[in-house]
Amino acid sequence: MDGELLKTLIALGALLLSLPLSAAQLDLQLDASSRTWQTEELLKHPQVQTVTIKDDVSYKKDMTYQVVPVAALLTGLKPEDHLQAVALDGFAAEMAAAPLLNKHGARAWLAIEDPAQPWPPLSAGKPGAGPFYLVWTDPEAGNISPEQWPFQVASIKLMAPVAQRFPALLPDPALKDDDPVKKGFALFQKNCLACHRLNGAGDAQFGPDLNIPYNPTEYFGADFLKRYIRDPQSLRQWPQAKMPGFSAQVLPDEDLEMLMGYLKHMAGRKVRP
Numbered sequence: 001m002d003g004e005l006l007k008t009l010i011a012l013g014a015l016l017l018s019l020p021l022s023a024a025q026l027d028l029q030l031d032a033s034s035r036t037w038q039t040e041e042l043l044k045h046p047q048v049q050t051v052t053i054k055d056d057v058s059y060k061k062d063m064t065y066q067v068v069p070v071a072a073l074l075t076g077l078k079p080e081d082h083l084q085a086v087a088l089d090g091f092a093a094e095m096a097a098a099p100l101l102n103k104h105g106a107r108a109w110l111a112i113e114d115p116a117q118p119w120p121p122l123s124a125g126k127p128g129a130g131p132f133y134l135v136w137t138d139p140e141a142g143n144i145s146p147e148q149w150p151f152q153v154a155s156i157k158l159m160a161p162v163a164q165r166f167p168a169l170l171p172d173p174a175l176k177d178d179d180p181v182k183k184g185f186a187l188f189q190k191n192c193l194a195c196h197r198l199n200g201a202g203d204a205q206f207g208p209d210l211n212i213p214y215n216p217t218e219y220f221g222a223d224f225l226k227r228y229i230r231d232p233q234s235l236r237q238w239p240q241a242k243m244p245g246f247s248a249q250v251l252p253d254e255d256l257e258m259l260m261g262y263l264k265h266m267a268g269r270k271v272r273p
Contacts, residue, residue, distance in 0.1 A: 106142025200273020
């Protein structure tokens with residue numbers, strides 16, 4: 001390649017990297033109150049404020065953001081409603097509306113990336129958490145899991161409950177309401193369904209199916225499966241690994257047992273997609 005042309009291309013690349021990010025938009029599909037928010041509109045929202053998140057789940061350090069209370073954007077919703085936050089990479093977090101509407105205790109905020117001051121990469125060779133990132137203050141008060149911190153959010157949708165949309169996820173209907181397997185199903189929705197499908201059911205485009213062709217309880221010993229859920233990279237390491245570990249603070253041992261109980265139960269209820 002001609003030397004002058006190479007210099008020109010390098011200079012052009014440097015110029016492009018130095019340009020600020022373009023503004024983005026957040027699509028809220030909430031029936032009567034549906035609307036699209038532009039970055040600039042959110043940064044001028046009457047309730048916008050600066051919040052410091054201690055030990056941010058995604059960045060693993062304290063981070064300061066311009067935020068708007070999520071409750072201020074979810075006008076007209078009821079605590080019993082069900083939402084799905086969809087990220088640019090296919091991550092689809094299933095979320096009950098109730099904690100998102102809280103104004104005390106664990107509180108949800110929409111962090112907004114200013115194109116003039118972009119956030120840092122999540123790690124080497126990876127993008128940042130923008131343009132929109134759902135973060136929490138005092139998450140311990142609401143037992144908020146890592147899957148309830150979706151980043152690169154593109155849309156938030158009002159949806160029918162998971163059990164209604166995906167009957168292939170349901171445990172045996174003969175089980176009593178207080179059966180631990182049913183509690184495990186609720187934990188699966190909260191902690192796993194954002195990344196994984198099961199029996200081909202779910203909206204995630206991210207991780208492998210957890211029942212087809214094999215359920216992890218069929219090829220992991222119980223102790224190793226627990227260890228994998230707690231600290232995935234202690235068993236499998238690769239540069240693009242994205243599964244977070246679930247600490248005992250987020251997923252207590254009793255809950256982990258019930259989650260594994262649901263998975264083992266579903267190994268006997270395979271449904272080919």
